[in-house]
Every structure is written in C-alpha cells, then in structure tokens.
Amino acid sequence: MMQHVVLLLLGAHLASAGKHSLRYFYTGVSALNDFPEFTAVGLVDEGPFTYFDSNTKRTVPKTEWMRQNVGADYWDRETQTFTGAHQSFKVSIQNVMKRFNQTTGVHSWQLMYGCELDDDGTKRGYFQYGYDGEDFVSLDKSTLSWTAASPEAVFTKHKWEADRAFAEYWKGYLENTCIEWVQKYVGYGKSTLERKDAPEVFLLQKDSSSPVLCQATGFYPSNIMMTWQKKGEEHHEDVEVGTTLPNVDGTFQKTVTLSVKPEEWKNNRDDYRCVVQHVGAAKNIVVTVDDIRSNPGSDNKIAIIVGCLVGFVVLAVVVGLIFWRKSNGYGRASTKDSDSENSDQALDKVNAKYRIA
Known part of the structure; x- marks a missing residue:
C-alpha cells in the first residue's frame, strides 16, 4: 500500500525539456515507529537534491552539484527551517486527528509546494497540504485565500485567512524567491539537469x-x-x-x-x-x-x-515522498476549536513559514 502511494507521487508532475521545477515534500507521521516522525525532501526537475529527517536532525545534499556549490551555512539554515517545520507538523497532525474524531492509528500530515519555470518565461506555483493521502487545504495565490477540500479543513481555512500575512508570504515566495532558486540550482547542476539521454x-x-x-x-x-x-x-x-x-x-x-x-x-x-x-x-x-x-x-x-x-x-518511503490525489471526499466530523489549538498561538508566531492547522 505504501509503495503504491509512492509510485503515484513519483509519476506526478513530469518535467519536460525546457521546463525546470523546484518542489518540496514534507511528511509528518504519527504512530509509525519504523520511519522518522518528520521528513523533508527537495527536488529539482523531479530529482532529489536535499534531504532532512527528524532522526538525523540534519539536512544533507543528495547530488554532487549541490555538495560542490553551497557551504555549511546553507545546510545550517535548511536544518533550522526543517526543524521548525517538524515542530508545527507535530501539533498539526494531532489537531487534524481530532477534527476527524481520531484518537489512535497511523496518520500523515503532508505539505507539497514549489514552482515551475518554462523556457518561455511562464511561471507556476503551488502550496497545498494533505492529510492521510487526501487533499486538505491549498493556497489560491490570486485571491490570497485558502481552499478547504473537506468539512474538516474549514476551520484551518478560516484560521489561516485571518492571518493574511501568511498567504502573502507564500505568494511572494512562490512567484519570486522560488523562481530565483530554480535558476540558481539549474545553474549549479546545468551539466546534469539539462542533458538529454535517449531511452x-x-x-x-x-x-x-x-x-x-x-x-x-x-x-x-x-x-x-x-x-x-x-x-x-x-x-x-x-x-x-x-x-x-x-x-x-x-x-x-x-x-x-x-x-x-x-x-x-x-x-x-x-x-x-x-x-x-x-x-x-x-x-x-x-x-x-x-x-x-x-x-x-x-x-x-x-x-x-x-x-x-x-x-x-x-x-x-523513508524520505516521505507521498502525494495525495484521490477523488473521494471526507466523512463529516466536528470542526470545533479546542483548548490545545488555542495554545498553539505561540508556536505559530515562532514558525512564520508554517502555520498550525
């Protein structure tokens, strides 16, 4: 089952000649002892170039061109970012479990975001969360609003829309910063990323x-x-x-x-x-x-x-490359706020890039 989900992910968003992409996949899991509690993997043109997990607590390069072109300060910053994301994921997965009236079992809270740049200058960006292999909530950059994919996600939608700066940050990142990094990474690995090998x-x-x-x-x-x-x-x-x-x-x-x-x-x-x-x-x-x-x-x-x-x-599987693309909706459950969710405000302020669900 886990391998099937991974295969679905790996076949998604194929890179084409003349198009370059940068995307990140974060996965937080509960009650899964055989895997890290949190993993993050970055991909350029569908190939992993960076990796972090909560067991090793450090970010490492997955390509030689990354190893040769960035210094220790880059990896330190990435480790700090992923460590912060790990903390928010731990709380979010517990919150979302409550909204589905779940108290036990293996569950996943996932984030996929990134951008694409075509050779004609066309840009695209996306930022979306998923829960247990299903869409949960995603950013609409054009309206700076959040789209809830299920009744259980409505609370998160309203919570995040009350903080417009959150959507503005990610809109700016996806349309500008992300594109700049795509160009930078492609420059680092040009001989690898722009090659054309026949099958x-x-x-x-x-x-x-x-x-x-x-x-x-x-x-x-x-x-x-x-x-x-x-x-x-x-x-x-x-x-x-x-x-x-x-x-x-x-x-x-x-x-x-x-x-x-x-x-x-x-x-x-x-x-x-x-x-x-x-x-x-x-x-x-x-x-x-x-x-x-x-x-x-x-x-x-x-x-x-x-x-x-x-x-x-x-x-x-270890890296957490799991993507959600199913058509079935969620069952209804309570979306009432809880005391534990109210106590998340301090952590929200610390993690400017990642909000609690």
Whole structure:
C-alpha cells in the first residue's frame, strides 16, 4: 500500500525539456515507529537534491552539484527551517486527528509546494497540504485565500485567512524567491539537469499468454511519450500506461503494458508495435514483437533495473515522498476549536513559514 502511494507521487508532475521545477515534500507521521516522525525532501526537475529527517536532525545534499556549490551555512539554515517545520507538523497532525474524531492509528500530515519555470518565461506555483493521502487545504495565490477540500479543513481555512500575512508570504515566495532558486540550482547542476539521454526500449513477455510490457529506461529528462500501435494506428484498448519512475542513477524508466486475449495475440501479434518519443532521440524509437524478450526473470539486465527500482522505492518511503490525489471526499466530523489549538498561538508566531492547522 505504501509503495503504491509512492509510485503515484513519483509519476506526478513530469518535467519536460525546457521546463525546470523546484518542489518540496514534507511528511509528518504519527504512530509509525519504523520511519522518522518528520521528513523533508527537495527536488529539482523531479530529482532529489536535499534531504532532512527528524532522526538525523540534519539536512544533507543528495547530488554532487549541490555538495560542490553551497557551504555549511546553507545546510545550517535548511536544518533550522526543517526543524521548525517538524515542530508545527507535530501539533498539526494531532489537531487534524481530532477534527476527524481520531484518537489512535497511523496518520500523515503532508505539505507539497514549489514552482515551475518554462523556457518561455511562464511561471507556476503551488502550496497545498494533505492529510492521510487526501487533499486538505491549498493556497489560491490570486485571491490570497485558502481552499478547504473537506468539512474538516474549514476551520484551518478560516484560521489561516485571518492571518493574511501568511498567504502573502507564500505568494511572494512562490512567484519570486522560488523562481530565483530554480535558476540558481539549474545553474549549479546545468551539466546534469539539462542533458538529454535517449531511452533504451525493449519488450518483455513472460510467456505467450502474458501481457507484453514495453519498457523504456535510462532516459532524461523524464518527459516521454510511449504508445502501442496496431496496424500503424494508436491503440488504447487493453493498454495500461505506467508512471514514470526514477532510476538510482538519476535517469528515468517507464512501462506501457498491452494485455490482449491469447487468441488475438496469436493471430495478430505482428500488427502490434511500441513507439517511443523522447527529446534525447533523433527520431521515434519503434520496437516490434520480433524484439520480445521472453522469460524476463532470467535476464540479468532486467533484474538490475528492477533491483534499482526497488531500492529507490524503499528510499522514497523513508524520505516521505507521498502525494495525495484521490477523488473521494471526507466523512463529516466536528470542526470545533479546542483548548490545545488555542495554545498553539505561540508556536505559530515562532514558525512564520508554517502555520498550525
């Protein structure tokens, strides 16, 4: 279950050629002994470049270009920021649990914020919180208001709207400071972040009655178009498009699966082909069924790819890369303020960037 949520996150907000992004994911959890109580990870163009957790209590670089371009004062400031966020997250998760009438169990309070800069100068920014894998409250920069995604979030909406300076701070950060840091980070890691690595593409099938996987790996940036074609036309029926996942070397991989009835495959298999488009490839990459690799479990190269993926998923869970994107609403619960929430005012003042829910 946890791995499934992580995979959803990793496939979100794909970077494209000419677009650069900076985003942060914070995750606070309750009653989960196997993981840190709080984690924060920063990503540039979907790749982790900085990491903090409440166990180690320090911020560390995740790329060589960050290690080489910033000094100890940068990491000290980041550690102070994340330490402050950790304290507000501890209180917020307890407050939100009360609003859902929850007293025990594993729960998560999450923040995702960041910005994107296109090569034509277009800018975008976002700041939103989630609870237990669902949207909770988000900032509307145009109106400096907060959007509640459920009845339980209404109290937080009103509480934060009473402090206009909070929304003004984040609007300024997302539209200016964040963009400046995107440009700065891309400058630091230009040779890495602006490279164009073409994918290697191959077909996998366990046996003649199994689905056929078209897998692309080793490509950068992450934006890629993969389709199945039948008789030269795009084929969408019985096709499952996987999420784009990072490899441990900073490149990406993606799989598009074709599942057809054995009889259809037996009679018409030569009509199918996988077509891949990527900025790193001079032309479309076309793979036909003649290139199918049978019994992928015995292929050493595939085993390495799977091993790398599993390793990253484990790392991602620890880091707290969890994102919420579900359509179901929350059940109703009391949104009445409590004495403990009133006592949060002092902590709110200390944490100018992160308010208590």
